[in-house]
Amino acid sequence: MLLNHPKGMASDGLTFVNQGVVYTEEGGITDPSVVQLSDGSWFLSYPYQHQVFFATSSDGFSFSKLSSSIAESQLMHAGRLPELTLLEDGSVRLTVGCFATFRSSDGGKSWSEESGIQSIAGQENHSGGGSPSVAREADGSYTLYYVVVVQE
Numbered sequence: 664m665l666l667n668h669p670k671g672m673a674s675d676g677l678t679f680v681n682q683g684v685v686y687t688e689e690g691g692i693t694d695p696s697v698v699q700l701s702d703g704s705w706f707l708s709y710p711y712q713h714q715v716f717f718a719t720s721s722d723g724f725s726f727s728k729l730s731s732s733i734a735e736s737q738l739m740h741a742g743r744l745p746e747l748t749l750l751e752d753g754s755v756r757l758t759v760g761c762f763a764t765f766r767s768s769d770g771g772k773s774w775s776e777e778s779g780i781q782s783i784a785g786q787e788n789h790s791g792g793g794s795p796s797v798a799r800e801a802d803g804s805y806t807l808y809y810v811v812v813v814q815e
Contacts, residue, residue, distance in 0.1 A: 697747065708745040719771065744795070
């Protein structure tokens with residue numbers, strides 16, 4: 664997996680400099696999500712072997728794996744592609760699949776399952792959703808984007 668540190672980004676936001684491999688697992692990993700925490704450190708999530716794992720970095724260049732993970736059984740078979748969102752209070756929300764959510768207030772060392780985001784699985788003409796992406800809007804609200812297969 665290659666991650667580009669923001670210092671590798673040109674001022675135009677289009678030209679990136681490859682900073683090299685900052686974290687990997689045997690066999691490689693895909694679909695990482697990373698946020699910068701309020702203390703300036705970096706927090707990474709990634710799916711690997713039916714779980715979501717986490718790593719941290721003080722500089723965004725060298726990540727260390729945390730011992731915490733979330734197993735597929737906890738994800739309610741919701742899929743394993745993680746999306747991290749830094750919330751206003753400094754906590755981190757992990758959204759996976761369609762859509763299990765977990766929240767950490769200690770930099771990802773422990774997680775609590777949340778309720779409130781409703782799954783679209785089983786709704787008419789939908790087979791579920793996945794690959795979540797969360798954007799914070801100018802008014803402070805959040806928008807969830809995701810992939811869905813519509814049955815014709």
